[in-house]
Amino acid sequence: MFNQKDQFIKIIVVSILISSLFGFLAGGLASSWFLSKGNLNLPHFLSKPNTQSQIQVLAQEETVVKAVKETSPAVVSIIATKDLPVMEQYFKNYNPFGDLFPGFEFQIPDYRQKGTQKQEVGGGTGFIVSADGLILTNKHVVDIQGADYTALTNDGQKYPAKVLAIDPVQDIAILKIDKKGLPVVKLGNSDSLEIGQSVIAIGNALGEFRNTVSVGVISGLKRSIAASTGFGSQAEQLEGVIQTDAAINPGNSGGPLLNLSGEVIGINVAIVQNAQSIGFALPINLAKRDISQVQKQGKIYYPFLGVRYVIVTPEIKAQRNLSVDYGALILSGSGQNEPAITPGSPAQNAGLQENDIILEVDGSKIDMTNTLAKIIQGHNVGDKISLKILHQGQEKTVQVTLGEKT
Numbered sequence: 001m002f003n004q005k006d007q008f009i010k011i012i013v014v015s016i017l018i019s020s021l022f023g024f025l026a027g028g029l030a031s032s033w034f035l036s037k038g039n040l041n042l043p044h045f046l047s048k049p050n051t052q053s054q055i056q057v058l059a060q061e062e063t064v065v066k067a068v069k070e071t072s073p074a075v076v077s078i079i080a081t082k083d084l085p086v087m088e089q090y091f092k093n094y095n096p097f098g099d100l101f102p103g104f105e106f107q108i109p110d111y112r113q114k115g116t117q118k119q120e121v122g123g124g125t126g127f128i129v130s131a132d133g134l135i136l137t138n139k140h141v142v143d144i145q146g147a148d149y150t151a152l153t154n155d156g157q158k159y160p161a162k163v164l165a166i167d168p169v170q171d172i173a174i175l176k177i178d179k180k181g182l183p184v185v186k187l188g189n190s191d192s193l194e195i196g197q198s199v200i201a202i203g204n205a206l207g208e209f210r211n212t213v214s215v216g217v218i219s220g221l222k223r224s225i226a227a228s229t230g231f232g233s234q235a236e237q238l239e240g241v242i243q244t245d246a247a248i249n250p251g252n253s254g255g256p257l258l259n260l261s262g263e264v265i266g267i268n269v270a271i272v273q274n275a276q277s278i279g280f281a282l283p284i285n286l287a288k289r290d291i292s293q294v295q296k297q298g299k300i301y302y303p304f305l306g307v308r309y310v311i312v313t314p315e316i317k318a319q320r321n322l323s324v325d326y327g328a329l330i331l332s333g334s335g336q337n338e339p340a341i342t343p344g345s346p347a348q349n350a351g352l353q354e355n356d357i358i359l360e361v362d363g364s365k366i367d368m369t370n371t372l373a374k375i376i377q378g379h380n381v382g383d384k385i386s387l388k389i390l391h392q393g394q395e396k397t398v399q400v401t402l403g404e405k406t
Contacts, residue, residue: 060198060260067200067262068213071127073183075211075256077152077204078137078161078175080122080144088114121147125203125255126175127185127264129291133159133177136287137254138269139166142173151177154211165293165300168405169377170286171238171269173254174294185256188263190242190283193218198260199244201268201279203252216246223280241280242266248279257281303379304405306345307352308338311368324390326365327357328372350400352389359395360388376402 091107124141128134135151142149142163149161159177166173197218204210220243244257248268257266266281290300309328310316317325332340332354340354341347352358358366361375362385379385381404389396 063260064198064200064215067258067260068202070262071185071256071258071264072154072202072211074128074185075154075202076126076128076135077210078124078126078135078141078254079120079150079152080124080142080147081118081150082121082144082147083116084119084121085113086115086117087111118148123204123251124253125251125268126151127254127256128182129184129187130295131180131182131184133179133182134164134291134294135161135175135177136267136291137173137175138267139171139173141254142166142175149175151175152210165290165298167290167300169302170282170290172267172282172287172290172300174290174300186261186263187284187288188259188261188265190265190285193221193242193259193265193283195219195221199246199265200258200260201244201246201248201252201255201281202258203248203255203268212249212252214247216244219243219245219278238270238280238282240286241269241282244279244281246279248281252279301381302405303376303381303383303402304346305372305376305400305402306342306347307358307372308333308340308342309358309372311366311371312357313368322357323393324357324359326367327359327390328366330354330356330358346400346403350387350398352387352398353391357390358387359390362386363388 089109089111092110093105094108095101095103095105097104122141122144124137126135126137126141129136149163151159151161153159159179161175161177164174164176195218199216199218201214201216203212223241223243224239242257242265244266246257248271250271252268253270255268256264257268259265264284266284267287268279268281270280271278293300307328307330309330312322312325312327312329314325316322316329320329322329330340330352332338341352358372360366361372364370364375366372366375379402381402383402385400385402387398387400389398
């Protein structure tokens with residue numbers, strides 16, 4: 001009985017082994033057949049690499065590297081220096097008890113001035129826009145009273161830089177260095193930008209790491225925000241700016257924001273306080289007018305009306321019980337230096353008053369998308385414009401000759 005049982009177990013084991021062998025061979029033959037026919041769908045991790053994606057990544061990397069190489073020679077670090085006191089330490093005798101214990105003295109450290117010395121007090125970035133040495137940067141980079149400025153080029157050369165012109169409206173300044181045949185950037189068109197478009201920022205990061213490069217995308221367009229423009233600075237109101245997640249740090253101010261063609265489409269200007277990966281740049285088209293004016297007339301000027309206002313919205317209409325929900329409501333600010341009408345301005349000469357509402361300029365209706373400032377900046381100094389005014393509930397039309405903002 002025992003021998004028959006052993007024999008039976010052996011037969012079962014042999015049968016299983018033979019079945020497994022045939023199954024393995026059959027599976028291998030079937031796999032080979034399917035592979036030869038191209039009908040087997042393998043998992044993605046066993047399939048061939050997506051070489052097209054790799055090619056696209058490599059192509060973008062090459063594009064970024066090319067844009068940076070072409071533009072970097074025209075990017076400069078701007079160094080602000082100033083004569084500051086040089087202090088030295090010395091020791092003086094000191095008696096804390098005075099005449100109570102004469103002669104009870106010991107030495108304590110103290111400091112006294114030992115002349116002055118040029119010291120670095122600020123920094124930023126700029127970029128060369130003309131071969132004869134015009135440099136574009138931010139106004140707040142060169143607003144240190146009594147400071148001297150030096151432009152440090154990518155090849156290590158230093159040139160004294162003179163502040164040639166300051167934009168009275170935008171955070172833009174133009175400097176000049178005495179050098180010919182300089183490399184220049186290519187200026188793009190900031191009116192044709194798209195959200196999601198790749199961009200490159202170059203700048204003097206943190207005032208220390210010169211010509212630092214970061215890459216990101218355009219995160220938003222025509223933003224209006226309060227943002228910090230540098231180390232310890234107060235937030236200021238910026239309108240119509242480009243938002244990007246390309247790293248912009250203090251010291252990057254005034255540097256170029258490029259598209260992948262290596263064209264400057266923005267001027268890096270600000271970061272949001274207490275935020276990460278949120279930086280802003282002024283559209284380059286704002287600066288083209290400044291560059292042209294400086295080259296032709298040596299200064300930057302703006303047409304000037306001379307009113308302080310808020311755009312009327314349905315909310316403001318309800319709050320102030322107004323009869324219209326559009327226009328520019330002339331209002332004074334909370335401070336003494338914030339009058340509704342600037343004394344001696346074209347607006348005052350035309351008889352405009354606080355609480356008047358400017359409804360139209362030359363037939364163009366004023367609203368949130370077509371602001372009074374935008375309309376005025378589209379004119380030149382000396383232009384005559386027609387204003388439709390709502391004054392104490394009555395509409396009237398006045399003629400104004402625009403002045404020059406100083």
